[in-house]
Amino acid sequence: QVQLVESGGGVVQPGKSLRLSCAASGFTFSSYAMHWVRQAPGKGLEWVALISWDGTNTFYADSVKGRFTISRDISRSTLYLQLNSLRPEDTGVYFCAKDLSYGYFDYWAQGALVSVSS
Amino acid sequence: EIVMTQSPATLSVSPGERATLSCRASQSVSNKLAWYQHKPGQAPRLLIYAASARAAGIPARFSGSGSGTEFTLTISSLQSEDFAVYYCQQYDHWPPYTFGQGTKLEIK
Numbered sequence: 627q628v629q630l631v632e633s634g635g636g637v638v639q640p641g642k643s644l645r646l647s648c649a650a651s652g653f654t655f656s657s658y659a660m661h662w663v664r665q666a667p668g669k670g671l672e673w674v675a676l677i678s679w680d681g682t683n684t685f686y687a688d689s690v691k692g693r694f695t696i697s698r699d700i701s702r703s704t705l706y707l708q709l710n711s712l713r714p715e716d717t718g719v720y721f722c723a724k725d726l727s728y729g730y731f732d733y734w735a736q737g738a739l740v741s742v743s744s
Numbered sequence: 745e746i747v748m749t750q751s752p753a754t755l756s757v758s759p760g761e762r763a764t765l766s767c768r769a770s771q772s773v774s775n776k777l778a779w780y781q782h783k784p785g786q787a788p789r790l791l792i793y794a795a796s797a798r799a800a801g802i803p804a805r806f807s808g809s810g811s812g813t814e815f816t817l818t819i820s821s822l823q824s825e826d827f828a829v830y831y832c833q834q835y836d837h838w839p840p841y842t843f844g845q846g847t848k849l850e851i852k
Contacts, residue, residue, distance in 0.1 A: 730778035732793075736787045
């Protein structure tokens with residue numbers, strides 16, 4: 627069965643960096659685009675970033691463009707999100723999600739908490 | 745950017761009754777609309793894609809309808825496990841993919 631397991635969340639000061647990982651299993655990782663989606667405390671879901679199946683194309687929400695980088699390691703079946711220049715408003719739960727048809731998300735991880743605070 | 749607006753923000757329904765949730769897009773998204781169920785501390789779950797197609801393993805009491813700018817998620821007979829927050833999401837005009845703000849379905 628499809629499994630997405632995240633790691634790397636934590637508490638970090640404003641301006642610092644963090645890297646989230648998402649280990650995938652149960653499907654051919656190299657065949658599917660992947661996304662990151664986040665949820666600020668008490669708020670709804672916000673799409674963050676997309677990487678194509680082969681890693682050659684990436685897309686970002688304006689709120690994170692230039693600060694976050696999505697990447698993938700096919701050999702490890704792992705998705706990453708590098709979060710730089712973190713701001714308090716980046717606080718929230720970050721979910722990795724498997725894409726279907728460059729559109730909707732058919733499997734999600736349980737989420738990793740990122741807290742940006744001094 | 746397409747803005748998705750869900751109504752109502754909170755819906756109180758008794759178990760066994762029908763629930764109807766609405767989602768409106770700021771411009772047409774054709775049928776490129778998905779619905780998700782999200783419970784606290786859990787991964788969101790895909791319910792509906794292409795506006796009306798049920799995802800694998802989703803019970804028949806969940807149904808979606810609509811096209812263009814107006815969409816509806818109907819849960820025909822609410823079970824205890826259905827009380828959660830529901831989000832719609834458009835994937836016609838991206839990036840960005842955009843979600844509605846959510847409808848909280850609570851027990852009456």
